[in-house]
Amino acid sequence: MGVLICEIIMGILVIIAGTCIFSFLNVIIYRVPRQMSFIKCFSICPSCGKRLESKDLVPVFSYLFLNGKCRYCKASIGIRDTLIEVLGGLLALLCVYKYENYGTALTVFAFFCILTVVAFLDIETMEIEDGCQIAMVILAAISIFTMPETSLLARLAGALCVSLPMLVL
Numbered sequence: 171m172g173v174l175i176c177e178i179i180m181g182i183l184v185i186i187a188g189t190c191i192f193s194f195l196n197v198i199i200y201r202v203p204r205q206m207s208f209i210k211c212f213s214i215c216p217s218c219g220k221r222l223e224s225k226d227l228v229p230v231f232s233y234l235f236l237n238g239k240c241r242y243c244k245a246s247i248g249i250r251d252t253l254i255e256v257l258g259g260l261l262a263l264l265c266v267y268k269y270e271n272y273g274t275a276l277t278v279f280a281f282f283c284i285l286t287v288v289a290f291l292d293i294e295t296m297e298i299e300d301g302c303q304i305a306m307v308i309l310a311a312i313s314i315f316t317m318p319e320t321s322l323l324a325r326l327a328g329a330l331c332v333s334l335p336m337l338v339l
């Protein structure tokens with residue numbers, strides 16, 4: 171029984187972590203095409219320009235509590251960001267349960283993060299940022315240590331299937 175409760179708590183923490191990380195990815199996806207800094211700037215409502223407080227920025231929950239509307243101007247907030255956050259939570263859970271080794275789980279999750287940013291930036295700007303390519307290469311290098319069981323052939327296949335088309339695009 172104790173083990174089960176531990177697993178459930180663990181699962182919830184993993185979902186929260188994944189959701190928060192993807193919430194940050196949303197910031198990147200929103201700000202990079204608009205050439206805004208995503209470290210210094212605070213978040214504003216795109217409709218009324220009001221500065222959002224931390225209580226407005228809790229992933230998923232803010233959306234639910236505010237009924238999908240801005241607290242100040244009542245403009246509806248797109249559900250996309252919230253769906254991306256939910257996706258992040260589920261992907262994190264999937265990685266942890268699929269891979270017993272935490273290094274592997276983290277690496278695979280990081281790949282998902284980069285691919286998500288690439289996909290949504292691609293939709294918005296029709297371009298793939300160089301930063302994403304660099305992040306991918308760095309992660310591939312890290313994965314040599316965190317996923318030693320992966321064969322060289324699988325790595326090459328992965329690089330050819332993912333990186334090459336991205337580079338060409």
Ligand SMILES: [Zn+2]
Nearest residue numbers: 215218240243
């Ligand atoms: Zn507003």
